[in-house]
Amino acid sequence: MADITPAVGISLAGSLTGRSAKSILDPLHARAVVLESGGVRIAFVLLDLVALNNDDTARARAAVAKAARMPVENVCVSCTHTHSAPCTLTIFQSVREAAFIETMIQRVGEAARDAAARLQPARAAWANGWEPRPGFNRRYHMKDGTVKMNPGIGNPNVLRPAGPTDPQVPMLMIQSMTGQPLAVIANFSLHYVGDRPGDAISADYYGVFANMMRERKGQEFVALLTHGASGDVNNVDVMHKPVVRKPGERAREVAGWIADQVDRCWANAKFDELTAIAATQSTYMLRVRKLKGKEIEEARAQSENAKLPLVDRLYGKERLELLKWPDEVPMVIQSLRVGEFGASTFPGEMFCRHGLDLKHASPFPVTALIELANGYSCYMPTRVDYDLGGYETWLARSAYAAPFGGEEMVALAAMQLRKLWQS
DSSP states (O other): OOOOOTTOOBBBHHHHHHBBEEEEOOHHHHHHEEEETTTTEEEEEEEESSSSHHHHHHHHHHHHHHHHOGGGGEEEEEEESSSBBBSOOBTTBBOOOOHHHHHHHHHHHHHHHHHHTOOOEEEEEEEEOOOOOSSSOOOOEEEOEEESSSSTOOTTTTEESSSOOOOOOEEEEEEEEEEEEEEEEEEEOOOOOHHHHHEEEHHHHHHHHHHHHHHHTTOOOOOEEEOOOOTESSSOTTTTOOOOOOTHHHEEEEEEHHHHHHHHHHHHHHOOOSSSSEEEEEEEHHHHHHHHHHHHHHHHHHHTTSOHHHHHHHHHHHHHHHGGGGGGEEEEEEEEETTTTEEEESSEOOOHHHHHHHHHHSSSSSEEOOSBBBBBBOOOHHHHHHOOGGGGGGGGGTTOBOOHHHHHHHHHHHHHHHHHHOO
């Protein structure tokens, strides 16, 4: 692990409007696991950040590759999506914190170098946990025929959820030849919990999970809780009145549930000394939606109308910014294998249905979809969800992908997993 916590005062991500950090509740980290078998070396690196753009991720991957002596194509760098970390993207009123990112990339390289230096004979196991309690699809069919994100707890106009959840907890477990727990790479389809003050730096429940696992497995243990397909999944149950909790209590509860799943799977795991390791990646050209004709003038008028709410004006500006973009943006789709554990990476916030589709298409008994990995694109709804509408489909730099992009990415990843399974 390497500490990447910034100083108080830095601008925070995760909000359409600007905000800055006034306190530090818990530190942010870069966590790295390096694995080698049969002369092939791969790395999983997880950052306590909301996301990281393509260029910055490429530099972070290069730093890991150099420090741990492996091809860049074998490096997975992903983010936890905590909304209580520095701005790493220029979007809405957020402005990328360039100085922080330079320091962060340096420390990512240090974490990878230290992980590679600690290579030792080890055994691996894989399993699927199951935790249905914290996840709820945040998009709902309403009585007026619309689909609305986060319609409010107890809203009488809610009919039913407009999408699925995925309670599965795929995981890769690593222990020494003597049985000492070394690391876990877990995956769960749930947005951040966000039960801390909005002006505080925090690793959210991902950091709590990592700390819990160290308490249970030893202080040298490294725990990665990667982000599954959860562009439309959060921890808010709008159908029932919430339980009043203290700040941070919900994060501890959710982290504890996932940690319990790791413990349960660990206790029943059969660790393998001879484990195949492989990686592959491809480039997918993501098509960009853009305004046309009179839509451009409408957006310009929207962005300049002082009588409109700030968020409406910001959306007008966001849509105009996309006119400066190319028609297609290259995105890395990567798949990695460790024994019977397969993982595919996606740069965007994939809808849960995409994750379920990938798991059904994968030949691996244990399959993880790691999103916000090897770059950043945007929300990736299913084709049906574009027609249903809702926040995640509103055109902006956070939601610019053309329909069918998610399905095509999943198809590409499924073919990669099939190739790795046959290798």
